[in-house]
Amino acid sequence: xxxxxxxxxxxxxxxxxxxxxxxxxxxxxxxxxxxxxxxxxxxxxxxxxxxxxxxxxxxxxxxxxxxxxxxxxxxxxxxxxxxxxxxxxxxxxxxxxxxxxxxxxxxxxxxxxxxxxxxxxxxxxxxxxxxxxxxxxxxxxxx
Amino acid sequence: xxxxxxxxxxxxxxxxxxxxxxxxxxxxxxxxxxxxxxxxxxxxxxxxxxxxxxxxxxxxxxxxxxxxxxxxxxxxxxxxxxxxxxxxxxxxxxxxxxxxxxx
Numbered sequence: 001x002x003x004x005x006x007x008x009x010x011x012x013x014x015x016x017x018x019x020x021x022x023x024x025x026x027x028x029x030x031x032x033x034x035x036x037x038x039x040x041x042x043x044x045x046x047x048x049x050x051x052x053x054x055x056x057x058x059x060x061x062x063x064x065x066x067x068x069x070x071x072x073x074x075x076x077x078x079x080x081x082x083x084x085x086x087x088x089x090x091x092x093x094x095x096x097x098x099x100x101x102x103x104x105x106x107x108x109x110x111x112x113x114x115x116x117x118x119x120x121x122x123x124x125x126x127x128x129x130x131x132x133x134x135x136x137x138x139x140x141x142x143x
Numbered sequence: 144x145x146x147x148x149x150x151x152x153x154x155x156x157x158x159x160x161x162x163x164x165x166x167x168x169x170x171x172x173x174x175x176x177x178x179x180x181x182x183x184x185x186x187x188x189x190x191x192x193x194x195x196x197x198x199x200x201x202x203x204x205x206x207x208x209x210x211x212x213x214x215x216x217x218x219x220x221x222x223x224x225x226x227x228x229x230x231x232x233x234x235x236x237x238x239x240x241x242x243x244x245x246x
Contacts, residue, residue, distance in 0.1 A: 007195075039203065042226075065192050067195050069197040098198065
């Protein structure tokens with residue numbers, strides 16, 4: 001149920017983001033989803049890739065400041081109200097969302113939302129009985 | 144020694160504050176500039192790979208903690224900026240730690 005997300009520290013300098021994507025490309029790593037949190041001084045790039053462990057190793061080798069964070073992915077119908085329903089369920093279960101980002105699945109798949117929550121293990125337990133479609137890491141990496 | 148807004152500042156003071164706060168690499172750089180009539184000082188500190196957090200909040204808290212500790216030790220307000228590891232020139236002496244853009 002846990003999805004591995006790669007986080008990279010980026011100084012607010014031109015070219016840093018391009019340097020990360022070049023390193024991933026050079027190692028044949030495909031990005032599935034990404035998001036950037038920015039402040040005036042730096043950014044944190046968050047990535048879901050098809051080979052998270054390899055991405056972590058290779059980025060570390062290239063001397064990027066990287067870490068792996070466990071997040072949760074929930075699939076929902078691609079229609080108005082779907083996200084509201086999910087967020088309401090999370091609220092009812094007292095699951096505190098720190099951040100989220102989303103992308104559309106291909107073909108028959110719906111929309112997928114990636115969440116970082118405050119207490120992951122507790123959230124996973126609660127989500128198991130929520131009726132929500134929580135995806136496994138492998139499903140995401142292979143999408 | 145630098146004189147910033149009339150106050151004596153020794154780079155070694157900054158070094159000892161950073162060592163005390165921890166969670167960063169011991170590499171720093173001081174950039175002094177003048178904005179209008181006021182001297183301003185920015186301290187660049189390398190984030191530590193082992194400390195790096197996915198949460199913006201944690202990094203901001205670290206910046207704030209360093210800022211408070213420096214201001215308390217130096218007696219003047221400073222700006223602190225976290226930069227990537229290995230981006231600050233390693234110097235053989237103290238000379239390159241300070242970039243004074245005034246004048």
